[in-house]
Amino acid sequence: MNIINNLKTAVLVAVCALCCAQASAQPSNKPHLKNNGNATQLVVDGKPMLLLCGELGNSSSSSISYAAESLAKCKQLGLNSAIASISWEQFEPQEGKYDYSLIDGLIKEAEKNNLKLVVIWFASYKNGLSSFAPAWVRRDQQRFPRMIGPSIEGLTGGADQASYYKNILSPFFEASWKADAKAFAQLMKHIKETDTHHTVVMMQVENEAGAYGVDIDRQPVARKLFNSAVPQELLKYLHTHEADLTPAMAKAWKARQTKAGANWKETFGTVAIDAFMAWHFARYLEQVTAAGKKAYDIPMYYNAWLKQPKHEGMPGRYPSGGPIHSMLDIYRAASPSIDLLCPDIYHPEFKRYCLAYAHKGNTLFIPECRPGEDMAAKATWVMGERAGIGFAPFGVERIQEGTSLTECYRVLSQLMPYVTAAQGTKKIRTVFKQVIPKIKGVNVGEWDFDAGELEKEDAGSIKVSMGNWVFDVSYTNQLKGEAAFAMFIQLSDDEFIVTGRNVRMNFECKDNAKTAELIDAEQGEFEGGKWTVRRRLNGDETAHGVAVSFPTSIDVFRPETQQDIVKLKLYSYKRVAQP
Known part of the structure; x- marks a missing residue:
């Protein structure tokens, strides 16, 4: 009997040791970012990975059956990964009650198709609005206040100067970010506990955050803060990093008033509204991101609805407060937990926006791009010339088989070990002829580029x-x-x-x-x-x-x-x- 008991004890000890070893091993094997020379790479299961990716349509992952068909199409197209969304309204339909069926189903279907997943958290902000927040949040305007702003006519200087409540959660209220952060942390905790094959390799927090149709929040608390002193935390960051600021921020920083207690307008001049809203949106997103990372620390990013040249100086025509290229420094200061700031590029000048977001310390990933026959060229250039970690055309399930993207991904899949080994060195080069429609005055705001950095479109x-x-x-x-x-x-x-x-x-x-x-x-x-x-x-x-x-x-x-x-x-x- 003692022999049997001793054997049972030994087996139990061995099992416990194995479980502990597995538990301790999981964090070291989880997806993470790692420097390789001058490149930062996504490492999955111990190997650098290029995301040969595509983003599903906004509603394509709202049911398991439709997501299953969409992910099967991704496999047919030769993708190794897909970007799919989980909405707050579906994950927490009632406060404190979580529905894990959709995330579990997405992971299962992705594994069935040998795909990795990048998961979007559609929550407080989607395309500058709050349409994916749960009904219990949207209905309770007292607890979760909305932004106040003008009509579109008022925004553009028209006769209608009245203020309206908008379908946008105000970033100035703690109750909103706490509810969002709590749900996101619960999602990340569940992924950590159940995703044993590391199918989920990265998270997008919110989607094109900011305020669409509103330049600046007219909530009394926001008005007061805009006319108050700029936080010392931000001033210290800009002072410390002033040699590396983006051109637009460097220009504003150089022209600032240096008196003690200077407010946003005095400090940032013509970009004061952009800077003010970016700071507060980024602080809101930081609370959500930090909570998620505390539960499961894998790479996370914010994506941006770009500020196009024709909207220069017109916040609200693009989501005011979003991570546009001129506000990257504000986001880095306000949200230290985020890993990447990524552009959604639908504008013809693809390369220039890529260069704008390849700012010092920011690794390039294109989570959304206009589909077209130049997708292969763009994907190859991003990962070859700019050491990017991935590329994703939007609405990928609608792309037909046999396109250049399928062939490009087939080739990049074969060359992945060679590409990742060469990234960040002079051993890899990529060129492509970018065709730009003749649009008068196309530029990227304050951005300038050295001659030769971009070949001419007609070269x-x-x-x-x-x-x-x-x-x-x-x-x-x-x-x-x-x-x-x-x-x-x-x-x-x-x-x-x-x-x-x-x-x-x-x-x-x-x-x-x-x-x-x-x-x-x-x-x-x-x-x-x-x-x-x-x-x-x-x-x-x-x-x-x-x-x-x-x-x-x-x-x-x-x-x-x-x-x-x-x-x-x-x-x-x-x-x-x-x-």
């Missing part, structure tokens, strides 16, 4: 230098209606992986006394991580060793939409014979 070619070599890239239109782009990954001094669409590249040496040519070019695929050659390219396909085009040539056995991968090796020889 016929661009030169890319890597090591001792120069790729002279010409943009073509072989595949009608598709964007031209190319990615280069340097494996060794003279070896490269290259992929792209609608480009032709010739090779040069940095040493003008030498000529560069191909010594080897293989079209193929990485199958199970191993390089498999489909064709060795020479003759017409390489112009006899001096160029490679993408597509490499018409492959009669594969669809024209297929994106090629080529491993190439260069060599050089003296250009001029010795006399």
